[in-house]
Amino acid sequence: MSRAGLYGPWPRLLPLDVAKRSIAVARDIGARIGSDNCLSYTLTGAKGSQSSIRPPLSGLARGYAGLALACGHFDRCFPRECWDEPAHDHLERSIRIIEVQKSSTLGLFGGLCGVAFTAQYLNHRKRYTQLIRSLDALIYKTIPEVLEEYAYDKSHASSEFDLVSGLTGIGVYLLMRKQNENSRTLLKTVLRVLIDQTNLGNFPLGWHTSPESVEGRSLRQMFPDGCVNLGLAHGIPGPLALMAISKQNGVTPRGMNAAMQRLGDWLISCQCSDEWGINWPVAVPVSRSPLSPHQNCRTTPSRGAWCYGAPGIARTLWLLGRAMCCSTYCDCSLAALKAVYSRPYRARQLNSPMFCHGLAGVLQITVRTARDAGLQTLKDSVLELTNRILHAYDRTSVYGFRSEGHGPAADDPSVLEGVAGTALALMSAAVPIEPTWDRLFLIS
Numbered sequence: 001m002s003r004a005g006l007y008g009p010w011p012r013l014l015p016l017d018v019a020k021r022s023i024a025v026a027r028d029i030g031a032r033i034g035s036d037n038c039l040s041y042t043l044t045g046a047k048g049s050q051s052s053i054r055p056p057l058s059g060l061a062r063g064y065a066g067l068a069l070a071c072g073h074f075d076r077c078f079p080r081e082c083w084d085e086p087a088h089d090h091l092e093r094s095i096r097i098i099e100v101q102k103s104s105t106l107g108l109f110g111g112l113c114g115v116a117f118t119a120q121y122l123n124h125r126k127r128y129t130q131l132i133r134s135l136d137a138l139i140y141k142t143i144p145e146v147l148e149e150y151a152y153d154k155s156h157a158s159s160e161f162d163l164v165s166g167l168t169g170i171g172v173y174l175l176m177r178k179q180n181e182n183s184r185t186l187l188k189t190v191l192r193v194l195i196d197q198t199n200l201g202n203f204p205l206g207w208h209t210s211p212e213s214v215e216g217r218s219l220r221q222m223f224p225d226g227c228v229n230l231g232l233a234h235g236i237p238g239p240l241a242l243m244a245i246s247k248q249n250g251v252t253p254r255g256m257n258a259a260m261q262r263l264g265d266w267l268i269s270c271q272c273s274d275e276w277g278i279n280w281p282v283a284v285p286v287s288r289s290p291l292s293p294h295q296n297c298r299t300t301p302s303r304g305a306w307c308y309g310a311p312g313i314a315r316t317l318w319l320l321g322r323a324m325c326c327s328t329y330c331d332c333s334l335a336a337l338k339a340v341y342s343r344p345y346r347a348r349q350l351n352s353p354m355f356c357h358g359l360a361g362v363l364q365i366t367v368r369t370a371r372d373a374g375l376q377t378l379k380d381s382v383l384e385l386t387n388r389i390l391h392a393y394d395r396t397s398v399y400g401f402r403s404e405g406h407g408p409a410a411d412d413p414s415v416l417e418g419v420a421g422t423a424l425a426l427m428s429a430a431v432p433i434e435p436t437w438d439r440l441f442l443i444s
């Protein structure tokens, strides 16, 4: 069986010369993050480096599990090159850290569900079946405790329900294991909690994060009375994308269609356009009295990234439109993406080649949507974004790219804000293997 046959057809979207350069750069990054020497070098401190060093932790987004995932994807793309060895070593390191800590949260990005997600992704050679069983036993035992605590709380911090640390991320892992009856049952339970939170009469107050639970200083300053978060990473688009993908996979608990429609319509109503078209703020304030949704909605658009802003929301609306067979959501998604690419580069506020709030996340969303919608304009944007990332490649840096954000540039190997995520996105448009790892970001 051909490799494309093994993982499903996945057309290359880039011209051959750019695809070859993307693969060469991704391979260089892979060699660096797959090398013990390189990682121990950063852990002991890179002498003379002008940047801060971010050593990996245990989890999927910022740790060894993510490095294992990246090496595991290289193994799928280049099965004769022994990438399964560094993938295995990194997964072992991740497990060892969890064992030493003796306790771990469930969250997808930093906890047990993320490590289990990686083990499942690497298990195409059936090497980790026993490990997955052990992790599942722990996860299945803990989820009812998490749900009980969730039901007890009257209001929820976004971290309790979001993709990164909350119920949505747990649902992503359960969906990945949907063939297992326990997983399927627990996924339905998680979805029902998210559905109930949506179908309350006082919507969207069920999703309101109180001032003391708003995470991040800048958000707290912007929303002193609390807010409803609109980022795919931390807000309402996360649960909505999970519902849409679950429906596509045949898991549709009662009330989910109505909840999806309500969330989607509300998201569209929160848009704040700028001169290039549809956009969204990072969050909206919701006044508890009188019950008026998003009154005083801030009109300052977010930067256009995966975690916050139009690209993440547009992908969510695309998934919703496809799941509900509703062209309104798909049309809104495509219009929002068109506006993203129309903005001059500076107005997009993306100054990093990394995934979370950088170019790689937007590239991955664009690759998926270009493939789904078959639009040449989106394929052109794939080429533009890829060239911008390749332009940032610096072979003299520790990992090949530096993560630039608010602070000093960082040498970061991780998936979320480091080079592993950049390498994965570069491969998506260049290699004819479906990048199914992007379920972890709710892109597919």
Ligand SMILES: [Zn+2]
Binding pocket: 305, 307, 308, 356, 357
């Ligand atoms: Zn981010």
